[in-house]
Amino acid sequence: MKGADYVVPHEIVDEDYPLHLTTGRVVFQFHTRTKTAHSRELNEAAPDAFIQLNGEDAERLGIEERDMLQIESRRGWAYAPARIGDIEPGHVFMPFHYGYWDNDERPRAVNEMTLYEWDPVSKQPYFKYAAVRLRKMQPGEPFEMDDPMRDEHLKEASENPRAHVADYLGLLDDSSRATAQALFAVAEKHKAEPDIGAICKMLARFSQEHSEDLQPCIQRYGETQEKEADKLLEVLQPSHHKGPLRYCVICMIAGCWHRNRIYRSLC
Known part of the structure; x- marks a missing residue:
């Protein structure tokens, strides 16, 4: 807990x-x-x-x-x-x-x-x-329906329908970039420890590649920048408690969640 x-x-x-x-x-x-x-x-x-x-x-x-x-x-x-x-x-x-x-x-x-x-x-x-x-x-008072x-x-919702692919692409790209940034920071801090530094660097490259793979879809459908990874981090880990490893874990969770959402919506 x-x-x-x-x-x-x-x-x-x-x-x-x-x-x-x-x-x-x-x-x-x-x-x-x-x-x-x-x-x-x-x-x-x-x-x-x-x-x-x-x-x-x-x-x-x-x-x-x-x-x-x-x-x-x-x-x-x-x-x-x-x-x-x-x-x-x-x-x-x-x-x-x-x-x-x-x-x-x-x-x-x-x-x-x-x-x-x-x-x-x-x-x-x-x-x-x-x-x-x-x-x-009051007795006999009618209900307001x-x-x-x-x-x-x-x-308003029925008159202004819109697709949400750009929303999901923005969330996914944002979380992938944030994950890569956090993993590279952890890898640099623990570069002398192969079970941390090397693995984090490898996972960071995976996240970078994932963001690059998204770019053709983003060019076609656009992306909405909501900065969801930053919002999630601020809620789970307020600024006075932030640390690279915690930031990494949080962003990885956000990335996994958004991956599942986007893949389900596009498949």
Whole structure:
């Protein structure tokens, strides 16, 4: 295991959105319930989404068990009944299993509220947290179904399609060059040690050759320069901890990852 420096979340609570939302699973359902929702026993055990909040927050907001709530972030909203207790103050929880395919009476897809960002190392989307606010629904108040912000994003994506080959080529070339640079640095530092210096120099040449082999594809399709290797390094190994060997290992990991991505996309 490797310790990591604390990184401030992309979104934190404030006066407008004072609660931390976290999402997750319930034991009776799996993913978006395309299978488990067809099991009568499982569906009866967990038939609907819910919003879990602390008793202190519930009292402050005038919320009681099973009250219908609107939960809203900067990106969207959903509706679900309240479940009070067994969670820290200032936090709310909502399961991600529920959406529209079997019930379109109200928005209840929690991932419509989470962030549009992703982790720079694992590429995992930030579907686990957001800053939100809660509001108790009044009796007879209708659910707001349309989300102009979401519809605008979908419209923009459908009207401006583009190929991503240049993105992948840029990532692959960048990681190959960074790997070669780091390996040559390690080889120079350990040139008296054949099991390190010679091997690193050989691997560095392999990386250089790989970058050279990419150039015909880059000339044909172009490349997008995102400096992903530098971003990955900064996240995994902040500047005050950098060292040639660690830099080498990190760049090799990045290079292997990008190789797999590009080969799968072009084959």
